[in-house]
Amino acid sequence: MNEPISSVCITVNGVEHRCEVPTRLSLVDFLRETVRLTGTHVGCEHGICGACSVILDGDPVRSCLMFAVQADGHSITTVEGLANADGSMSVLQDSFCETHGLQCGYCTPGMLVATHSLLKTNPNPTAGEIRDAISGNLCRCTGYQQIVEAVQLAARRVAAGNGNR
Amino acid sequence: MKAAIFEYARADSIAQACSLLAEHGADAKLLAGGQSLVPMMAMRLARPAWLINVNEIAELKGSRRDGAVWVTGAGLRQVDVERDGELARAVPLIRQGLYWVGHVQTKNRGTLGGSLVHADPSAELPLVARTLGASFLLRRSGGERTVPADEFFQAPMMTATEPDECLVEVHWPVWRGERVGSAFDELSIRHGDFAIVAACAQVEIDTAGRCVRAALGIGGAAAVPVAAEAIARSLHGTQLEDATIDAAVESIGQCLEPGSDVHATAEYRIHLARVLAARVLRQARTNATGLARDTRA
Numbered sequence: 001m002n003e004p005i006s007s008v009c010i011t012v013n014g015v016e017h018r019c020e021v022p023t024r025l026s027l028v029d030f031l032r033e034t035v036r037l038t039g040t041h042v043g044c045e046h047g048i049c050g051a052c053s054v055i056l057d058g059d060p061v062r063s064c065l066m067f068a069v070q071a072d073g074h075s076i077t078t079v080e081g082l083a084n085a086d087g088s089m090s091v092l093q094d095s096f097c098e099t100h101g102l103q104c105g106y107c108t109p110g111m112l113v114a115t116h117s118l119l120k121t122n123p124n125p126t127a128g129e130i131r132d133a134i135s136g137n138l139c140r141c142t143g144y145q146q147i148v149e150a151v152q153l154a155a156r157r158v159a160a161g162n163g164n165r
Numbered sequence: 166m167k168a169a170i171f172e173y174a175r176a177d178s179i180a181q182a183c184s185l186l187a188e189h190g191a192d193a194k195l196l197a198g199g200q201s202l203v204p205m206m207a208m209r210l211a212r213p214a215w216l217i218n219v220n221e222i223a224e225l226k227g228s229r230r231d232g233a234v235w236v237t238g239a240g241l242r243q244v245d246v247e248r249d250g251e252l253a254r255a256v257p258l259i260r261q262g263l264y265w266v267g268h269v270q271t272k273n274r275g276t277l278g279g280s281l282v283h284a285d286p287s288a289e290l291p292l293v294a295r296t297l298g299a300s301f302l303l304r305r306s307g308g309e310r311t312v313p314a315d316e317f318f319q320a321p322m323m324t325a326t327e328p329d330e331c332l333v334e335v336h337w338p339v340w341r342g343e344r345v346g347s348a349f350d351e352l353s354i355r356h357g358d359f360a361i362v363a364a365c366a367q368v369e370i371d372t373a374g375r376c377v378r379a380a381l382g383i384g385g386a387a388a389v390p391v392a393a394e395a396i397a398r399s400l401h402g403t404q405l406e407d408a409t410i411d412a413a414v415e416s417i418g419q420c421l422e423p424g425s426d427v428h429a430t431a432e433y434r435i436h437l438a439r440v441l442a443a444r445v446l447r448q449a450r451t452n453a454t455g456l457a458r459d460t461r462a
Contacts, residue, residue, distance in 0.1 A: 004172050023173045026207075045166040046204035050270060059244070059273040065203045066274070069173055070196070070218055114269065135356055136268025 008072040012037065013081035021068050028052040030068035031078055039079040039109050043138075050137030053110040054078050060117040062136075079109035082116050092116055092154040101150035103141030110137045115151045124155050168206040175218040179304060182219050182331050187306040189215045191328040196220070197240060197279035200271045225278070225333065228252055234300075234336040239278025243267075246277050256337045257452075258297060258365055261349035262289035268357050278332045286321045287360045287385035289349070294335065295390040296365050296382030301325075302334040309333070318389035340378065342369040346453030348445040351384070352437055354428065360385045361429045364441035366397075366449040368405065374454070376400050381414075381442055386423040386434045393420050393442070405450040407443075414442040 004023040009016060012035050021030060031040050031054065043051035045064045052063040055077035063076075082090050093112060095101070102108045111134060118125055118133035125133070130151045131144070139147065176182035186193055193215035196202060205211040219225060225240025228249055235255045237246065243263055246252065253260040266272060266280070266289050280290045281301070293299075295314045302311050303326055312325045319325060326332060351363035363384035369377050379397040384390045396413050403409045423434035 001170060003170055006173060022170075024168045024170055026167070029167075046207045047200060047271065050268070053270055056273070060270045061274050062200075062270050064207070065199055065271075067168075067173075067199075067203070067216075070199070070220060072175075117269070133269060136270050 006069040006072075008068055010068065010071045010073075011075040013077055023067065023069055025068045026064055027054070027066040027068050027071050027076070028063035030071075031063060031076070034068075037078050037080050041106055041109055043106065043110075048138070049107070050110040050114065050134075051107050053113040053137065055081075055113055055117060060113050077113075079112050082112055090116075091157050092119065092151070095154035095157065096147070096150040099146045099149040099153055101142060101147045107137055107139040107141075111139065111147055115147075115154075119151065119155060119158070123158065125151065127152070166207040166209075168203070169209060169212045171206075171213055172215045173218065174215065175221060177221055179222060179224055179331060179333060180306075182217055182222065183304055183306045183329070185215070185217045186329045186331060189217075193217055193328070195282075195331060198242065198271075198275040199279075200267065200275040201279065201283045201285070219331070227334075230255060230339070231336075233339060233341070235339055237277055237335050237337065239276065239281075239332040239334060241277045243272040243275045243277060243280070244269075247272065255339045256297070258293045258347045258349060258367055259290070259337065261347060262293040262365060265289050265349065265351055265353070265356070265360065265363070271357075277335065281317075281335065282324055282326055282332050284318055284322050284324045284389070285359070286388055286390065287363065288390075289351070289360070289363060289384070291318055292363055292365055292382050292384035292390040293349070294337075295392050296380050297338050297367065298380075298392070299338065300336045301332055302336065303327075303330040304333045305330045311336075315392070320388050340367065340369055342378070344371070344453045345369045346449040346451065346455075348448035348452060350441050350445050350448070352441065362386050362423075362434050362437040362441060364438065364445045366442070366445040368400070368446065368449045368453050370405070370450070370453045374404050376403050376405050376450075379446075381446065383417065383421060383438045383442065386421040386438050388422065391420055393417055395420070396442070400446070405446065407447065410443050410446045410450075414439050414446070417442055 006023045041051040043049035047065045054063045194213035196216045225238045227238040247263045347367035349365040351360040368379045379400045381393040381397045418435040423431040425431045
């Protein structure tokens with residue numbers, strides 16, 4: 001049986017991509033291998049680890065649990081799309097550096113996507129709400145505490161008009 | 166881990182999904198949120214020749230009161246169901262069950278109908294549906310039928326849905342009483358994991374505090390979710406005192422057939438069922454006592 005092919009038009013970080021892809025190509029493989037945005041990480045490939053989280057039409061989802069063809073006509077934001085327009089790190093990203101919210105960095109794109117989405121709807125989350133928001137993302141380095149601190153720091157910085165650490 | 170090859174079609178209406186199912190039948194699977202099907206495909210436990218994407222079908226996403234039932238479209242995202250305040254007032258067990266389901270990222274994609282049709286014996290939504298006696302509207306090209314929950318769930322991962330049928334709506338009974346309370350509880354290794362055992366209950370009490378109606382269900386302790394109807398009936402007319410509840414759930418093992426696995430023995434699952442059943446009945450009683458519900462919705 002020949003590899004079935006599908007045409008897709010997917011907007012990634014504001015840029016429209018029209019191409020033909022294998023129908024069974026997962027969204028995360030599309031982002032990494034077709035669009036060449038390798039910030040989104042492939043972890044478990046069956047929806048457990050959360051490293052592949054991206055934002056689909058405004059909501060965080062696991063990109064290993066979607067086929068690229070399902071994203072046809074939809075908009076994706078990856079971790080690359082969370083940075084400031086000039087390429088500098090967002091307050092949240094910078095806060096992860098500041099509090100040592102990462103070590104190996106494998107889970108970081110998923111953590112950033114999950115907590116970015118949290119802060120958008122809840123700018124001043126409690127530690128419990130932060131833990132709930134990252135409950136679908138595994139980290140084997142930090143023990144999660146510094147990640148929670150990073151999100152709290154980012155929330156404080158944004159509330160204070162941002163900028164200063 | 167990559168899925169095996171498959172042919173793909175996007176259905177834009179229920180009629181189109183049904184006609185594609187009529188054409189491809191047992192070789193096809195409907196793809197809704199994909200939060201269970203896609204991992205199974207990645208692990209090659211499922212290898213459908215055809216995937217029919219039903220995510221874009223607007224007519225699968227309704228939510229409305231219709232007399233004595235609340236009608237939810239099968240294609241509603243779990244996150245939208247959870248946020249539906251009117252539904253939560255009419256059928257609070259749905260939101261209480263969804264609290265335990267997965268994580269933000271999976272609820273943003275996962276659908277109500279997808280979880281019900283997947284029919285994992287430890288899943289929360291099938292348990293709520295079985296406990297409340299929901300019914301399932303299944304459509305095929307040229308016809309439709311309604312299947313009650315006690316016939317819908319047939320075996321682990323197996324429902325009454327035929328290969329050419331699409332789950333269209335779920336009808337949830339609304340208890341109209343002034344003093345209705347419900348509760349859901351479960352034990353899992355971590356929040357969002359599959360439940361080792363889950364329990365839920367709903368009770369209605371009268372102004373004298375007497376139980377006039379009760380429903381109790383157990384998940385994860387048999388091939389399908391179980392409604393403990395005899396126990397629920399035995400609570401009618403009682404004041405739902407702790408001792409009454411404890412005595413009523415003592416025999417709960419009789420309606421269960423739990424298996425043993427690495428997480429828990431069958432014996433421990435029965436113990437858990439007893440503990441959780443008593444806990445949700447007490448909590449449901451408390452909620453019924455504390456809330457004078459707004460039933461106008």
